[in-house]
Amino acid sequence: MTELIEKIRRFNQQRDWEQYHSPKNLAMALAGEVGELLECFQWLTEQQSRNLAPEKRAAVEEEMGDVTIYLLNLADHLGIDLIDAAHKKLEQNARKYPIDKAKGQAKKYTELD
Amino acid sequence: MTELIEKIRRFNQQRDWEQYHSPKNLAMALAGEVGELLECFQWLTEQQSRNLAPEKRAAVEEEMGDVTIYLLNLADHLGIDLIDAAHKKLEQNARKYPIDKAKGQAKKYTELD
Amino acid sequence: MTELIEKIRRFNQQRDWEQYHSPKNLAMALAGEVGELLECFQWLTEQQSRNLAPEKRAAVEEEMGDVTIYLLNLADHLGIDLIDAAHKKLEQNARKYPIDKAKGQAKKYTELD
Amino acid sequence: MTELIEKIRRFNQQRDWEQYHSPKNLAMALAGEVGELLECFQWLTEQQSRNLAPEKRAAVEEEMGDVTIYLLNLADHLGIDLIDAAHKKLEQNARKYPIDKAKGQAKKYTELD
Known part of the structure; x- marks a missing residue:
């Protein structure tokens, strides 16, 4: 996890994106990604959500990657x-x-x- | 993190809550907690969000704890x-x-x- | 609806809250209220969500009232x-x-x- | 608004989509659309959100259209x-x-x- 946090920091510094990353904005971006995660599940039954088709599972994994990135980024900015x-x-x-x-x-x- | 995941599992098993925890439902619960996190930041300026007052920071930390719990729980159910x-x-x-x-x-x- | 929009405007002006109501902040507040609405439904089955118990239905109606207020407030600020x-x-x-x-x-x- | 509600009903009936539209699912879809609305605002300053560039404003209007459709659809299903x-x-x-x-x-x- 420490390695991942450093990778996220470097990624954003290299792109000069730190200026956009106030905790307020990062919380919004986190919520946006969680919205995309919801969209993966919204028309599935609970049962279907327990047995995801391979492409759906890949999409869910991607969105959860994004959610994790923003959550860690936010925590890093707040020292949490x-x-x-x-x-x-x-x-x-x-x-x-x-x-x-x-x-x-x-x-x-x-x-x- | 492994320890935390096991603690979450045990917490839910002890309460017979696993039955409610389909990935679909966990994604919704995650979104609900992120909504509470947003509420901590919504009336703050970006600058204020960079310098949280102690009680506000404690509230943010609690909500981020909830977000982390549901995110890990969801990942655990999906094997991600x-x-x-x-x-x-x-x-x-x-x-x-x-x-x-x-x-x-x-x-x-x-x-x- | 016109009457409601005017009531919302007056409500906020009387409390000096307009200063907080940038479209960015209103979008966050809208998302926060939608998060509360999700929490009403998250542990229900789809079938249960079609037949809400009276107290649950009242809670849902309240949250939908909040969602409508922020959505109209945001639209009003943007002239949409x-x-x-x-x-x-x-x-x-x-x-x-x-x-x-x-x-x-x-x-x-x-x-x- | 009555006209719009009827148009939404007809749209979904014609596509056999009613079967997916439990209140639980519609609440999730509403949250997903609000997530997309957040994404329009997340990197803007509050001041920029008050003066949207034309393409941004068009994107916001589209997302708010989606939010309104799902909110009305949900309300229609619940009789609210x-x-x-x-x-x-x-x-x-x-x-x-x-x-x-x-x-x-x-x-x-x-x-x-």
Whole structure:
């Protein structure tokens, strides 16, 4: 991941694109890429989404590559460690949805998020 | 990252939530979290987004934690390696936006993405 | 609709919020609200989404109210007539997906949009 | 608007696309189009977004046409009146952000939305 982050930095510096990459703009670009990812799935049934045809899977992988690039780029600009942020959030979620309660009521809580 | 992926798996299995986690649904949940991230930035100037106040930064970090969790969860269900996907996409982008052309015209190309 | 647009304008002027409402920011806010709408649907099956429970339906209606407000606000700032824009796009789509071809192959084309 | 809604219905019926248009799927498609709208604005400054170049403005108008089509289509499937939903939400917002408080503190509140 460190190697990837450095590759992203170099890619943007070489193109003089850093000037466009405020966190606000990077968050928008991330959302744009996630929109393209949604488009891959929007007309599929849930079942179809579990068994993607090869070309569809390739398209999904590309979009997820883009999403990862912008997410890492944004995190890099803000000095945020994504793995660390995810661990912290997961522990917070574990307190918010204790196993015994969450298990009984399935997704009831999270629907209200 | 491997540790985090296993933690996410265990978290969801313990709560019987796997049944809701089709790739289609996970893509939607990812988009929902990115929407919350956007809301952190929407009324800030670009300059303000570069210098987040502490509470704002904490909120951004939480949302990015959520985004990372859903992105990893989705990748795990599809058997996609995010780091690998990002490397591949970056190399594709390097061919699409050669340094000398991209540098001269700045963001001209990417606007059309 | 004209009455609604004027009400939105007045609402924002009275609160001095116009200063925040650049088209860029309004597009972000629109996306944030659409993210909240997605969250209403993300764990539902398609079938459940066709028969919303009353509280869920009320939540969806609220989010769609927010989406409409930001969409109209954005259009108002850009001097774009949404009804007109939709008519034009629909005619463009009709040429892009001629009935006989689209009917046979169902969603094949639009998946590539 | 009634005319437009009927045109959208006819467009989809003629292509046998109704089968794909569960509210869940339509919400995803709406989000996908909003993602494309974001991409129009992501590298612009706020000031540039207030003065769009003609080709950019045409692209924005097209995306807003798509957004309007999916929003109306979704509302039609759910039996929701968008104008009515927006009026109700605006009145709710007026109670949530009373003029005198909101005015003094500008966007403070809405940042927490």
